[in-house]
Amino acid sequence: MIKMEDVYKTYANGVTALNGVNIEIDQGEFVYIVGPSGAGKSTFIKLMYREVKPTTGKIVINNKDMSELKEKEVPFLRRNIGVIFQDFKLLPRLSVYENIAFALEVIEESPRNIRKRVMDVLEQVGLKNKARFIPDELSGGEQQRVSVARAIVNHPKVVIADEPTGNLDPETSWGIMRLFEEINASGTTIIMATHSKEIVNTIKKRVIAVEDGLIVRDEHRGEYGYEI
Numbered sequence: 273m274i275k276m277e278d279v280y281k282t283y284a285n286g287v288t289a290l291n292g293v294n295i296e297i298d299q300g301e302f303v304y305i306v307g308p309s310g311a312g313k314s315t316f317i318k319l320m321y322r323e324v325k326p327t328t329g330k331i332v333i334n335n336k337d338m339s340e341l342k343e344k345e346v347p348f349l350r351r352n353i354g355v356i357f358q359d360f361k362l363l364p365r366l367s368v369y370e371n372i373a374f375a376l377e378v379i380e381e382s383p384r385n386i387r388k389r390v391m392d393v394l395e396q397v398g399l400k401n402k403a404r405f406i407p408d409e410l411s412g413g414e415q416q417r418v419s420v421a422r423a424i425v426n427h428p429k430v431v432i433a434d435e436p437t438g439n440l441d442p443e444t445s446w447g448i449m450r451l452f453e454e455i456n457a458s459g460t461t462i463i464m465a466t467h468s469k470e471i472v473n474t475i476k477k478r479v480i481a482v483e484d485g486l487i488v489r490d491e492h493r494g495e496y497g498y499e500i
């Protein structure tokens with residue numbers, strides 16, 4: 273469960289990105305975050321995996337109050353949250369296999385478990401035959417599948433995706449969305465910031481709209497609601 277109470281975020285340069293956000297997202301939900309450019313969507317999402325800290329307000333994730341989280345506990349939080357970015361953020365010199373295994377090595381899994389889990393997740397995203405390739409040798413859609421695999425290899429409770437289809441063509445985007453639906457069907461919460469009207473209006477889920485740092489709409493099976 274993710275809960276925010278009266279959350280404000282003002283960056284060091286004085287820009288206020290969030291202006292008093294209150295929200296509750298239950299385990300297993302699928303939520304789209306929509307809104308104009310600069311509205312505060314990424315900031316909202318970054319607060320959930322503690323890439324940024326709130327200026328004021330309370331954030332509770334999986335029953336843990338983030339303000340009480342010590343720096344050394346951050347890796348434990350991240351273990352339960354998989355993150356996917358628009359630009360994939362894969363390590364360019366590592367193979368597909370190594371990019372995914374890395375997420376497990378940092379939490380000191382045994383080599384045998386690592387091998388099994390990486391191969392299982394590669395199977396799930398349909399890339400078993402590309403395990404030895406490096407990111408440059410893959411299409412954009414394949415690279416995004418690797419980053420999805422990396423995000424879910426720890427079986428996190430929550431997957432957070434910031435415009436995951438932003439760099440992909442429509443057909444490839446639908447493939448990524450099918451993967452997200454599968455992941456969500458197994459009980460994982462999905463939170464996805466997107467500018468895709470087509471996706472939001474086709475695969476109907478909860479829609480949270482952010483404008484000028486405020487939640488202005490929160491609807492189950494909502495519409496995208498903007499013209500672009």
Ligand SMILES: Nc1ncnc2c1ncn2[C@@H]1O[C@H](COP(=O)(O)OP(=O)(O)OP(=O)(O)O)[C@@H](O)[C@H]1O
Nearest residue numbers: 283284285287289308309310311312313314315316
């Ligand atoms: N690290 C930062 N330092 C200072 N200001 C920032 C920082 N990150 C974001 N901002 C500002 O905060 C506001 C909200 O940005 P944010 O990235 O959260 O919006 P967004 O809705 O995700 O936008 P987009 O759809 O374009 O990705 C913007 O005015 C932005 O310039």
